[in-house]
Amino acid sequence: MVLDTSILVEIVFATDIGRELIDHILNDVIRPYTTTLNITETLYIVCRLLGIEEAKKRVNLLVDSGYLEIVNSDNVSLSAAECKCRFPISMVDCHTLALAREYKIPALFYRLENRFKPIVNQLKTWINNEIYFITEK
Numbered sequence: 001m002v003l004d005t006s007i008l009v010e011i012v013f014a015t016d017i018g019r020e021l022i023d024h025i026l027n028d029v030i031r032p033y034t035t036t037l038n039i040t041e042t043l044y045i046v047c048r049l050l051g052i053e054e055a056k057k058r059v060n061l062l063v064d065s066g067y068l069e070i071v072n073s074d075n076v077s078l079s080a081a082e083c084k085c086r087f088p089i090s091m092v093d094c095h096t097l098a099l100a101r102e103y104k105i106p107a108l109f110y111r112l113e114n115r116f117k118p119i120v121n122q123l124k125t126w127i128n129n130e131i132y133f134i135t136e137k
Contacts, residue, residue, distance in 0.1 A: 002100040006110035008042040037073040106130040
């Protein structure tokens, strides 16, 4: 399953949802994938909240754990560009969806955001797979 930045942030902060996802990863329920761009965005979000040193420490723990398959964003850049051309969503979200499309696996986002609501079925069709959301609020 491809994990969006929002999910990575939950894991880095070890929220209830993050801890549950960690358990699923450790118990081989989920095999997590993400892109280098998602890692960069996670670093940025954590930095905004805790400063760069703490952000580097926490994100490096995630990366160095070896539990996450991190795919170079360049490997999905053409599909991500096509996604961004077709859909009014962020480039990082397009990288998440492009990875799901290229690897033929579902994607997981934290929240079904307003910009996704009118196009979620089109996105599912485009990646030819499911897109899951922890919450629709």
